[in-house]
Amino acid sequence: xxxxxxxxxxxxxxxxxxxxxxxxxxxxxxxxxxxxxxxxxxxxxxxxxxxxxxxxxxxxxxxxxxxxxxxxxxxxxxxxxxxxxxxxxxxxxxxxxxxxxxxxxxxxxxxxxxxxxxxxxxxxxxxxxxxxxxxxxxxxxxxxxxxxxxxxxxxxxxxxxxxxxxxxxxxxxxxxxxxxxxxxxxxxxxxxxxxxxxxxxxxxxxxxxxxxxxxxxxxxxxxxxxxxxxxxxxxxxxxxxxxxxxxxxxxxxxxxxxxxxxxxxxxxxxxxxxxxxxxxxxxxxxxxxxxxxxxxxxxxxxxxxxxxxxxxxxxxxxxxxxxxxxxxxxxxxxxxxxxxxxxxxxxxxxxxxxxxxxxxxxxxxxxxxxxxxxxxxxxxxxxxxxxxxxxxxxxxxxxxxxxxxxxxxxxxxxxxxxxxxxxxxxxxxxxxxxxxxxxxxxxxxxxxxxxxxxxxxxxxxxxxxxxxxxxxxxxxxxxxxxxxxxxxxxxxxxxxxxxxxxxxxxxxxxxxxxxxxxxxxxxxxxxxxxxxxxxxxxxxxxxxxxxxxxxxxxxxxxxxxxx
Amino acid sequence: xxxxxxxxxxxxxxxxxxxxxxxxxxxxxxxxxxxxxxxxxxxxxxxxxxxxxxxxxxxxxxxxxxxxxxxxxxxxxxxxxxxxxxx
Numbered sequence: 001x002x003x004x005x006x007x008x009x010x011x012x013x014x015x016x017x018x019x020x021x022x023x024x025x026x027x028x029x030x031x032x033x034x035x036x037x038x039x040x041x042x043x044x045x046x047x048x049x050x051x052x053x054x055x056x057x058x059x060x061x062x063x064x065x066x067x068x069x070x071x072x073x074x075x076x077x078x079x080x081x082x083x084x085x086x087x088x089x090x091x092x093x094x095x096x097x098x099x100x101x102x103x104x105x106x107x108x109x110x111x112x113x114x115x116x117x118x119x120x121x122x123x124x125x126x127x128x129x130x131x132x133x134x135x136x137x138x139x140x141x142x143x144x145x146x147x148x149x150x151x152x153x154x155x156x157x158x159x160x161x162x163x164x165x166x167x168x169x170x171x172x173x174x175x176x177x178x179x180x181x182x183x184x185x186x187x188x189x190x191x192x193x194x195x196x197x198x199x200x201x202x203x204x205x206x207x208x209x210x211x212x213x214x215x216x217x218x219x220x221x222x223x224x225x226x227x228x229x230x231x232x233x234x235x236x237x238x239x240x241x242x243x244x245x246x247x248x249x250x251x252x253x254x255x256x257x258x259x260x261x262x263x264x265x266x267x268x269x270x271x272x273x274x275x276x277x278x279x280x281x282x283x284x285x286x287x288x289x290x291x292x293x294x295x296x297x298x299x300x301x302x303x304x305x306x307x308x309x310x311x312x313x314x315x316x317x318x319x320x321x322x323x324x325x326x327x328x329x330x331x332x333x334x335x336x337x338x339x340x341x342x343x344x345x346x347x348x349x350x351x352x353x354x355x356x357x358x359x360x361x362x363x364x365x366x367x368x369x370x371x372x373x374x375x376x377x378x379x380x381x382x383x384x385x386x387x388x389x390x391x392x393x394x395x396x397x398x399x400x401x402x403x404x405x406x407x408x409x410x411x412x413x414x415x416x417x418x419x420x421x422x423x424x425x426x427x428x429x430x431x432x433x434x435x436x437x438x439x440x441x442x443x444x445x446x447x448x449x450x451x452x453x454x455x456x457x458x459x460x461x462x463x464x465x466x467x468x469x470x471x472x473x474x475x476x477x478x479x480x481x482x483x484x485x486x487x488x489x490x491x492x493x494x495x496x497x498x499x500x501x502x503x504x505x506x507x508x509x510x511x512x513x514x515x516x517x518x519x520x521x522x523x524x525x526x527x528x529x530x531x532x533x534x535x536x537x538x539x540x541x542x543x544x545x546x547x548x549x550x551x552x553x554x555x556x557x558x559x560x561x562x563x
Numbered sequence: 564x565x566x567x568x569x570x571x572x573x574x575x576x577x578x579x580x581x582x583x584x585x586x587x588x589x590x591x592x593x594x595x596x597x598x599x600x601x602x603x604x605x606x607x608x609x610x611x612x613x614x615x616x617x618x619x620x621x622x623x624x625x626x627x628x629x630x631x632x633x634x635x636x637x638x639x640x641x642x643x644x645x646x647x648x649x650x
Contacts, residue, residue: 139649257634258642330575366609374610378619382626398577453604454613457597458623464594465627467587476635482648484641491648 004050006062006110007072008120010037011079011103015096027087030095034079037106041072048112057172060112066439067293071109071229073437074297075102077423078221078304085308085416086214097130098218105222109229113172114162114187117230121158121190125151128223131215132207140210146487147207151223154193161186177234188235194227195278196271198247202487204271205255209263209320213311216263220270220307221300228277228296237284245282246373248275249380255485256387260478262320262396263310266303269346269388272380273299279377280361283368286440291360294438298353298427302345305420306392309339312409312417313396320396322478327401335409336397338417345424347389347459348381353427355455356434356446363444382462389459390466395478594620 014033021029050061079102086094104123111117125148132144164183166172177184193200208219235241249272256268273295280292312335313328314320329336341352348354358381365374408414427434435442469475530537576582601617612618 253630254634254637255641257631258638329577369609371610378622379626379630382623383630386627386630401578448607450604450606450608453597453600454619457601457617457620460590460594460597461620461623462627464590465624465631467590469628469631471587474635475631476638479642480645481638482643482645483638484643484647 004062006050006107007037007041007044007076008103008105008107008110010040011099011106012123015099015103018095018099019092023090026095030083030087030099031080033099034076034083034102038073038076038080041069041076044069054115057115058113059116059172061107061116062110063112063174064110066437067229067233068109070293070297070437070439071225072106074300075106075109075222075225078102078218078300081301081304081308081416081420082214082218082221084419085217085311085413087412088410089212089214091134091212093130094134094212094215097127097134098215101127101131101218101222105226108226111174114158114165114174115172117174118155118158118162121194121226122152122155124223124226125155128219131219132211134212134215135210137210143207143210146491147203150193150203154190157186157193158190161188161190174233176236179235179238179240184234188238191227191230191234192244195224195231195274196227196248197244197278198251199486201248201252201271202485205252205264205267205485206487208267208270209261213315217304217307217311220266220303224270224274225296225300228274228281228292231278231281232289232293236281236289239282241278241282242370242373245275245277245279246376246380248272248278250275250376250383253380253383253387255483256383257391258476258481258483260322260481262322262325262392263307263314265322265387265392266306266310269384270299270303272384273303273346275380276358276361276377279373280364283361283364283370285364285368287360287367287444288364290438290440290442290444291357291362291364294360294434295354295357297434297437298345298357298424301420301423301427302342302353305338305342305417305424306346306388308413308417308420309335309342310392310396312413315413316406316409317404321480322391322395323480325396325402325404326399327397328404328406329397330401331404331406332397332408334414335417336393338414338421339393339397341421341424343389343393345428347385348455349428349459350447350452350455351425351429353424355428356431357427359446359451359455360444378458382458385459385462386466390463 011033014029018026018030044062044064046064046066048060048063052059052061079099082098082102086098089095101124104120104127108117108120108124111120129144129148129151132140132147134140161183162172164186165177165181166183168181168183177187179185179188193203196204204224208216211219231241252268252271252275256265256272259265259268277292277296277299280288280295282288310320312332313325316332317325317328319325345352345354348358362374362377362381365377409417431446466475529535532538598617598620601620606614608614
């Protein structure tokens, strides 16, 4: 049966058994599923399999090539990390939703046609929202609602685009599409929403920090990366992606600097990292595409690591607000250490993963001579170190001692973080082992003297800026606050508009119903007049008068028949 | 779950202000050295700005100062009370 079914099904069908399993058996089973799926992945040959006839269409549920395999591997690694991290959780909902979510994401990256992609695209949205709702707070419920509306919207756009594209070309193959027709434009927009393009991004910062401690780790890995995969597959070399990506790298970091909720800071920095990938896809050269997907791979792991460390803080202390934390390195030294490895990785320190992967995208921009793009990416690189690399560990674990003391994170969380940290260093320190996974042949040397020195200068002097601003008191303090972002437009004026429109609709409805009732009453009165008791048509007639009229009729018939 | 700090807990090296100052001074020296060794590094980038003296160093510094100062002004526009959306 090898090569017949998408590996996502192992997780999706496997999830259905989870509620039946008791405690320890369930833990072993949960750990086994991604391992089994990974083993299955290793047996798959390149090619297209799993054809299904559906409504007269031929769907390809399993396309195996280097691009889909790379995402398949990293999604399963993330599933395993997330499972280990969540071993202490006794919440069936989260276990089942998490596995279906991961399975759907894997199904999406192995989809060979647009209909299969659409089905898994929606499954990703629906399964993931339960990880937000599983927090079981009113805030999480509302954030989840906003999240699911936007993601189902993205799915509807995708479906509309697919239908238009099918009508125009007669093809459902999910290959390079390009921005060439209304259909592909809608598909592009659908991908854009999920990969958090500027102004379409707010679902991310809104929803992820409201999800459960363990749920956010999975969320950070899959949804946006499915979209990055889809862009890389369908829109590589689409130039408009370069300014879009560059904007994405730059503008979220301003918010990240002033945001107090440290998991929200990470959500902004996730948005910023997606920008590097989108930019790479837009540049579209082999180096750029290698860089984009390599960075997606690295980002899944270091972002999961960072979310895990902040999740551990939330789990132990009950808050991740920068204004409430500080000095936690005394209570959680291991978590602090792993967090700093994640911070070094996202900041692209030499020997850590992004130093290799992000540099490929930047080098590709330089190679093509995109000067201003390069300047923005460089600015964003300095900025990411500033807000994710320094701010996160500094305000959580150091800064002024908040006096909070707690236990170190549970052992399973530490193992998951340790595993992720090892991968971050592995990719950064021995990239040659990682290169064969990339879709194109790699001809790139990250460890040249000028690159290493330049990068270290950039990072150290960024840190110097932070230190000086901190010690002179210019650095803005962490404050309990909400920062308005683009979601304000639909959460405030949008809401009011909806309320006003709702009132108008209600008034129109009331008017229609009232006038209908008035007319109905009039009709009822007329009917009553003719058919009601004592009215003409309801009178009882004497038998004699009926006989009289019958005689008249018969006489008339007789006369007429002689005429 | 968090409890207040125990007065009997061990003193930490970083709790001593003078140790932090020492670390910061070491850090300043490292930064200075990093800028100075720029003279000895051969540069191969395609853009001319890269060949300026310690380009990456001052770019990083200026970028971060700008980032923080702009973000600080951004607060004036976008910052609202924590329960803004809950009211």
